[in-house]
Amino acid sequence: MKILIKGAGDLATGIAAAFFRKGHQVVMTEIECPLTVRRQVAFSRTVYEKRAVVEEMEAVLVKDASQMQQAVSSGKVAVIVDPEAKIREVYKPDVLVDAILAKRNTGTKKGDAPCVIGLGPGFCGGKDCYAALETMRGDTLGKILYDSTPIPNTGVPGVVGGYSIERLLKASGDGKIEPKAKIGDIVEKGQIVAYTGGKPVYARVAGVVRGMLQAGINVKTGLKIGDVDPRKDISLVYKISDKSNLLGMQAYKVAEQYFCSQTGIVVLAAGRSSRYGENKLLAEVGGSPMFRHIFEVLKEFPMCEKVVSTRFPQIMKEAKEQGIAVAENNHPEWGIAYSLQCGLKKCMEQKPDVKKILFVVGDQPYLTAKTLRRLMGVSVQYPGKIICAGTHGRPGNPVLWDQKYFQELLKLEGDTGGRQIMKKYPDEVIICETTKKELHDIDQKTDIDLSGQ
Missing domain, CATH: 2.40.50.100 (RNA polymerase II/Efflux pump adaptor protein, barrel-sandwich hybrid domain)
Structure with a gap:
């Protein structure tokens, strides 16, 4: 994702670190004369020093969009003197975080980016930003506010080492x-x-x-x-504070939830298991039925609309218990295309405004939530593309489809699924390299033990 952070002080740098360490591009704006006190852990000092390193992350001062792009492309945080954050018109961020901490909103609007986050007093979640974050120390520090405002500034700093x-x-x-x-x-x-x-x-x-x-x-x-x-601990001078790290993690969580909320996940679990000899989805892998592994992974995505396309009573029962919608498929002989369409229709029925759907199969018990997150993240970076996991340049499952392909998916026939469309639009396919073990699907009983791979 492309992240724009207004402000580059110590709290803003904690926000930057959370996104940067997840592999996202980060651009920060500053005023001409920053008044950051904790300079050793703030990228605002690039305004005076041209370059700053905080916990092995490097930031550089840039003058324009060209230098900005060069900096982020080389794996650095870009800082630009731009009090009104006009660079957003060129950069077009996916996420904008207002971390100026001016105790008031200095002009940030909900439409400045798809996902806008405001830190501290002056913001109202759902009104001028998608969500606001509480910055007051205490039990509510970092609380995500989707429809309310942070606690007004008291002017009294938090207690550290017994002193305020x-x-x-x-x-x-x-x-x-x-x-x-x-x-x-x-x-x-x-x-x-x-x-x-x-x-x-x-x-x-x-x-x-x-x-x-x-x-x-x-x-x-x-x-x-x-x-x-x-506390007299000199090492703390050069470390991002616990408060900054917490706010960074919460800001990242908001962004992830925002983009997940636009995405549906469909589990295809209605196959005939002809080569396995019995219902492989109920076979034990690691002490539990194979399908249950995918259900556990889906718990990591509470904001996504989730559907399972299946015909098996046990899978239906557990899906409903976990809040996963069921698309009943009693015709596995009609192929993968039909199973996919059952799930797609149900997902669109459950969430009419769904913009993307990620299809996973029920017989990949080694698949991780990290891989699903990668696919979703890449889909933000490359809107409209077909994003799939794969190894050595060969596409596999899962596959994430943009809404522009939904109607073509609904016209598919047979047992090849979406591969027909991928062959039709090869330039639209982006493969996210993943381990062979993760993408291994279970066809035969001998496929289950992959401990040596």
């Missing part, structure tokens, strides 16, 4: 900041750590300087210019 407001370093006068302590220094209570406008700023608690604004920046009296961590 005492941790903060605030400007004592208007003018330029002159740090006397560096980030990572251990300071004592009462020690002068900086001058602002010529007036001293004292540490109010002993600890390690976790954040400090750059020298020479003009500040106003009362502005937060730094913070002291009473």
Whole structure:
């Protein structure tokens, strides 16, 4: 996915890390003079230093769309000075996260990207963004708000090492900041750590300087210019905070749920098992019936509409217990095409606005949720394409189909399924390489033991 994050401070960098580590492209916007205190774990410092590394992730400052594309293509985070985030018109992000933390909405709208996420006070989930995230420390930190607003700002920082407001370093006068302590220094209570406008700023608690604004920046009296961590653990200075990581994970979860909500999953489980000799879907693999493995994988996708095309009472029963819709198929002799169509019609009936459907087969007991996520992610990057798992360039199952192919799928006949359409549109097929074991389907009893592969 293409991710655009407004702001590049320490919390925004935690958001960036969550998406970047999942393999997505990340672009961040900043103002001309960022006032990020925790600079060692913030990509905003690229505005001053041109380049920044945070936990082995590299960000570079770019000037335009061309440099931006070059940066993300080379596996880096791109940061651009663009207070109004106009770059989105060129970049066309799949996900936009407003992580400015201005305590108000400075102009972000729900239509700025398919999935828009707002951090902290000033946003209302469902109104100006798809979802808002709670940023207040406490039991609700990171809570996803689809139809409400985060807690208003109290001005009181969270407790760290037993201290709250005492941790903060605030400007004592208007003018330029002159740090006397560096980030990572251990300071004592009462020690002068900086001058602002010529007036001293004292540490109010002993600890390690976790954040400090750059020298020479003009500040106003009362502005937060730094913070002291009473835990005195210098390593924390260079690590993304637990709060930032949590918010990053939650933002990623929102994006994943958004795109999953547009996708249906159909399990094809009505075959005759002619080569197996009995109903292979009920055969035990790893201590449970083969079909149950796929059902367990589907639990990882609560936002997807799920359907199973089957004729077996046990599968129907367990599907209904798990909230999976059943498309009854009593004609397995009519081939895969008919089974596929039963599931497709049921999925469209259950969710008329479904935009994509991922078809999986019930006899792949080694398939993982990670592979299904990859297929969904690639479908976002390449809209309208046919996305399938495969090995060594050969397509296999599962296959994800865009809605533009639904009508052709409904006209299929015989036992070859969607391969007929894939042969018709070879340039529309994208193969996601997966392990041979994952894609191995069980046709004979000797196929079950793959422990050596």
